Amino acid sequence: MRQLECHQEEIHLCGKIQFGGFLFVFNNSGCVAISENITDLLNRTIDQVLGLQIEDILSLLSQETEWNLAEIERQINGQVFIRFVERIQIDKIEYYLSIYSYDEKKYIEIEPCNETHLKETRLFYYAKYLEEQHDRAWQSLTVLIRQIIGFDRVMVYQFLEDHSGQVIAESISEDMTSLIGYRYPGFDIPEQARALYTKFLARNIADIDASTVNVKGIDPKELDLTRCSLRALSPIHLQYLRNAGMRASASFSIIMNGKLWGLVACQNRQPLHVDLAQRHLGAFLTQYAVNYYLSEHQKINLFNQEVMGAMEIDLKSELLIKTDMYAVLEKFAPQIMKIAEADGLIILHDRGRKSFGDVPTEELHAQIDQSLINHEENLYATSNFVYDIPAHIIDPIIFPGVIRINVQPGSKVYMYLFRREHVYEEIWAGKPEKIFKYDPENNVKFPSPRTSFDAWIEHTKGNAPKWKRSELSFMGRIVQIIQQAIAQRSVEIANLNKELVRSNNALDTFSYTLTHDLKNPLSSIQLAAQMILLKNDISKELLHKLGENILDATRLITEMMDKVYQLSQSNYVAFKNELIDPRTKILSILESCKQQYGVVDLDFRLGPTIPILGERTLLYQLFLNLMGNAIKYRSTIQKPFVEISSENVGNSVFYYIKDNGIGMDLREGVNIFDIFKRLPNSQGYEGSGIGLSIVKRIIDRLNAEITVKSELHVGTTFCIEFKKE
Structure with missing residues (x-):
């Protein structure tokens, strides 16, 4: 006994059309197929029509219309599938005549027009309505299409990953039960039907109980009706609608990225024709809604990408700077967990096990490790x-949702993310079971449509919400960042000797400064030594003073030598610029400086922070020095105040760091950015005079500009200009 499946039915080769329409098919030799009801339209026999050329048929249909065959050919033979459509009148009845080319044949379809004419001016208002309701695009679409075609129910039906579908929006008559949230099994719409929905976007059957019309001429197996609006529907589909209590149906395909995403499914309890103009408008508005839906999702995706991207940059920076990789992973674990929408996270390495949020017990976690013992891929995920x-x-x-990341292959360093079990209550439109009937005459089982569409509730356990593609992609990038950082660290170690040589060479940059500025402390030492050697009757007081001078000079030389190395580090390292919002770093520096300098009553004001082009470490060092000075050199007679703000001006971003501290006397010839430069009023505050020199070298390295305005006992404002490119 054979068993037939729905997808085996060749519904596009049925050789029948719906009642009320007319069909002509042509090849290069002339008319090769016509619907047998053509005699009612032309008062000619089938044999008299077969073989006629397309221009002959058009003249018979409407002598009043001037048929421009060259223009018709140009339209229907383009790269994009287009119909030529003309409204004609035959025996005082209005029809839509459409001509198109498909499968190396030309088709003429004729179908009646509805009495209600669509006004072209309404299109603007329909589009405006969708635009105003773009956040509810699908619901708004069902409202508009129901207004246009007058059906009892219009619903948006979304296909899910398992090929089943779910109603996500609808507009219905008041006496109907809502189907929002109802699920439909995948076999309700078989594979070959989905293929046709992808190629032909609008379809209607006016009356499921009306008789069909045979197409005469060539064999039905040679007549592909994929693009035919009048094609008769499968008897199984008609029975399905009949079992659902419907007499008419229409559908508009929802295509996204070339794939069938869903359907606008329309149902009516009484026969009702949706004419060509209504179908074209419905298909247009459906695509309009698709564009708004994609636009909204693109905005969400861009925002999520920005959030993920910022965290990835911070993680990469920390991994390259910090030597303790595990500490960095633990620091970023809460952020990773939040972005991936996980309930818990575990970091497992040779130093132990660190967990965050809700995670399985160690006993249950061991089962995961055991089951994945032979899985060597970097990322494993299941729901x-x-x-x-x-x-x-x-x-x-239990946590059925698991992602395991192999952080460092070969060293048993893993990161796990978990999602708790979610018990799903799904409402199906009838029990989702495929029914077969037996045909004893042909000894075959054939599919039979479901007879019940009453709500059938199913509870599903043992599953967690599925990981989204964006979440898995994010975790994949985390793996790459960690492994790249490890690899880069290895390269850095291999190049350490070269870098040390470059570091030593960089000190040559400061040779002039050292030879010039070291003269003063060395002269003090020399003078003191000469006085001690030459004076025999030197007093204890003078000897003590000379000793203090020697100690002060040697201490100054030592500090200068130590700071020169620090300065050299900011001068030679090759850095990569990126667009950075310094807000987080500024707030971190603020807290650090307040503690370092014991400031508890600081009035700190932070305006908008515009992202700037720079290197993360250098920018941190830049703000650290400027903010540190602003807080350190605070006024002793009024409440300390520091303000940071930014603004866009042309092709630059300006940052201002303003304080009400001790200020500076910027007399002509004074360069506050000279190495070891300290102004007279800075005495009593710790420092070596190298901070602003470091700032200047960083500014030069970032291709930026810095200016300063200051007044003694009033305060100082530094202005930094960063180029946008």
């Missing part, structure tokens, strides 16, 4: 991991 629950664990909390 339905099955645990073997020991008898002693009563009412366990």
Whole structure:
């Protein structure tokens, strides 16, 4: 006994059209197929029509219309599928005549027009309505299409990953039951039907109980009706609608990225024709709604990408700067967990196990490790991991959603993300079971449509919400960042000797400064030594003073030598610029400086921070020095105040750091950015005079500009100009 499946039915080769329409098919030799009801339209026999040329048929249909065959050919033979459409009158009845080319044949379809004419001016208002309701695009679409075609129910039906579908929006008559949220099994719309929905975007059957019309001429197997609006529907589909209590249906395909995403499914309890103009408008508005839906999702995706991207940059920076990789991973674990929408996270390495949020017990976690013992891929993900629950664990909390990241292959360093079990209650439109009937005459089983569409509730356990593609992609990038950082660290170690040589060479940059500025302390030492050697009757007081001078000079030389190395580091390292919002770093520096300098009553004001082009470490060092000075050199007679703001001006971003501290006397010839330069009023504050020199070298390295305005006992404002490119 054979068993037929729905997808085996060649519904595009049925050789029949719906009642009320007329069909002509042509090849290069002339008319090769016509619907047998053509005699009612032309008062000619089928044999008299077969073989005629397309221009002959058009003249017979409407002598009043001037048929421009060259223009018709140009339209229908383009790269994009286009119909030529003309409104004609035959025996005082209005029809839509459409001509198109498909499968190396030309088709003429004729179907009646509805009495209600669509006004072209309404198109603007329909589009405006969708635009105003773009955040509810699908619901708004069902309202508009129901207004246009007058059906009892119009719903948006979204296909899910398992090929089943779910109603996500609808507009219905007041006496109908809502189907929002109802699920439909995938076999309700078989594979070959979905293929046709992808190629032909609008379809209607006016009356499921009306008789069909045979197409005469060539064999039905040679007549592909994929693009035919009048094609008769499968008897199985008609019975399906009949079982659902419907007499008419229409559909508009929702295509996204070339794939069938869903359908606008329309149902009516009484026969009702949706004419060509209505179908074209419905298909247009459906695509309009698709564009708004994609636009909204693109905005969400861009925002999520920005959030993920910022975290990835911070993680990469920390991994390259810090030597303790595990500490960095633990620091970023809460952010990773939040972005991936996980309930818990575990970092497992040779130093132990660190968990965040809600995670499985160690006993259950061990089952995951055991089941994945042979999985060597960097990233493993599932939403339905099955645990073997020991008898002693009563009412366990299980986590079927698991992502395992192999952080460092070969070293058993893993990161796990978990999602708790979610018990799903799904409402199906009838029990989702495929029914077959037996045909004893042909000894074959054939599919039979479901007879019940009453709500059938199914509870699903043992699953977690599925990981989104964006979440898995994000975790994949985390793996790459970690492994790249490890690899880069290895390269850095291999190049350490070269870098040390470059560091030593960089000190030559400061040779002039050292030879010039070291003369003063060396002269002090020399003078003191000469006086000690030459004076025999030197007093104890003078000897003590000379000793203090020697100690002060040697201490100054030591500090200068130590700081020169620090300065050299900011001068030679090759850095990569990126667009950075310094807000987080500024707030971190603020807290650090307040503690360092014991400031508890600081009035700190932070305006908008515009992202700037620079290197993360250098920018941190830049703000650290400027903010540190602003807080350190605070006024002793009024409450300390620091303000940071930014603004866009042309092709630059300006940052201002303003304080009400001790200020500076910027007399002509004074360069506050000279190395070891300290102004007279800075005495009593710790420092070596190298901070602003470091600032200047960083500014030069970033291709920026810095200016300063200051007044003694009033305050100082530094202005930094960063180029946008």
